[in-house]
Amino acid sequence: MPPSRPDRRRPPGPRRRGGGPVDPARLAAYEVVKAVRVEGAYANLVLPHVLARLGLEGRDAAFATELASGTLRQQGTYDAVLAACVDRPLSKVEAKVLDALRLGCHQLLAMRVPDHAAISTTVDLVRSKVGPGAGGFANAVLRKVAGSSLVEWIARVAPDPAADHDGWAAVAHSHPRWVVRHLAEALAAAGASRDELDALLAADNVPPRVTLVARPGRSTREELLQQAAGGTPTAYSPHGVVVGSGSPSAVPAVAEGRAGVQDEGSQLVALALAEAPVDGAGGERWLDLCAGPGGKSALLAALAGERGAQLTANERQPHRAGLVLGNLTDRATGRLVPGTAGVVAGDGTAPPFPVGSFDRVLVDAPCTGLGALRRRPEARWRREEADLEALVPLQRALLGAALDLVRPGGIVLYSTCSPVLEETRGVVETVLAERPDASLGPVSGAVGGVADAAGPLPGTVQLWPHRHATDAMFLALLRRR
Secondary structure (H helix, E strand, C coil), rough: CCCCCCCCCCCCCCCCCCCCCCCHHHHHHHHHHHHHHHCCCCHHHHHHHHHHHHHCCCCHHHHHHHHHHHHHHHHHHHHHHHHHHHHCCCHCHHHHHHHHHHHHHHHHHHHCHHHHHHHHHHHHHHHCCHHHHHHHHHHHHHHCCCCCCCCHHHHHHHCCCCCCCHHHHHHHHCCHHHHHHHHHHHHHHHCCCCHHHHHHHHHHHCCCCCCEECCCCCCCCHHHHHHHCCECCCCCCCEECCCCCCHHHCCHHHHCCCCCCCHHHHHHHHHHHHHCCCCCCCCCEECCCCCCCCCCHHHHHHHHCCCCCEEECCCCCCCHHHHHHHCCCCCCCCCCCCEEEECCCCCCCCCCCCCCEEEEEEEECCCCCCCCCCCCHHHHHHCCCCCHHHHHHHHHHHHHHHHEEEEEEEEEEECCCCCCCCHCCCCCCHHHHHCCCEEEEECCCCHCCCCCCEECCCCEECCCHHHHHHCCCCCCCCCCE
């Protein structure tokens, strides 16, 4: 649940007569929210383009960013509030009007915006996009919203937490109910108490700080600490820096491609593959089976280069394979970075490589992404529980193919950016039951020493936003016997 404004019972300010020009920062937020709804866009990708087109910088850009991202995160809560203020089902409210009403709710209930400013600017926005009649409707609805604080609204529209805690949490923390249930099951399987559920859901609603990674042999953490304003070392990865302020593109090492933006959890996935011991001679041939868009591949190639190894990156979709190639190309020379054997566009379930041809294979499998809701606020509203029916068989097929590709004595690291048990424990247990030539081994190295990160199977690792300030990455290390 986002921090609410102090309880205020004063009535909202008077309505502005005639309407005024649309505020550019609010217009930017509106365009982002609309693009997410209409085009299936990702807010973090479309936002920079909207800000640039409208010429927003500094405080205006920050306001638009918080308004768009916060509205998308809290959409479930605001829809419950709006449903109590509207005399018809929300499905009958014009989509453009509903977008603006959600933006108005976020200003009224979670931002330090005076009531009169939040209402009048939202009404101006609705009038400009829909018409005067819709503006009057928006004005009436938002004046009702302004009559209570966020805490009061949740107490009014959410189920009783004592009788239906999951239902209350879904409204209070703005998560679909099915997501709440799956996250609660994942926490329980990892030995967490039920009390941690609210902490996890709340962490999903806190925008993550930007984390950089120094790619070994091309950059160092010390260089990033000098270049990134207010940067601090990451807690677990020896290559990471948390940025204090400023744009990552302003960091020279990032602008030159020698470093990148990467969550610490993803860094630990690459380190876990690189640091795990393999049996017998070898260790020189590495594969990233599901490489797109290439962030983990870039770190793996740097780690491979330090160890005299070579990484092959495979990605099924050609356009994503192009993104991987960009991440593995030295911007100064136009050549592949050291440690890279090449980039292949191939189906990971039927990979174009000989059986037993690799020593280490990473399967960073496509998943629901419910472990990265902090950075993709719209993802929770796009996914459906039925998606698991297609994703789980794909994950099993990819893990099985990876075990075919690794030599005896080699290792496969299976990871997902999701703690959902069907995608983590369920996949690993099913594949191990079908593969007598594979066994589960403990994840070691930097990630193996992370406290409170025991996964749902012995030896596996489950990271958490509320415990480790990372995405909820799951890691399981399988060894080919």
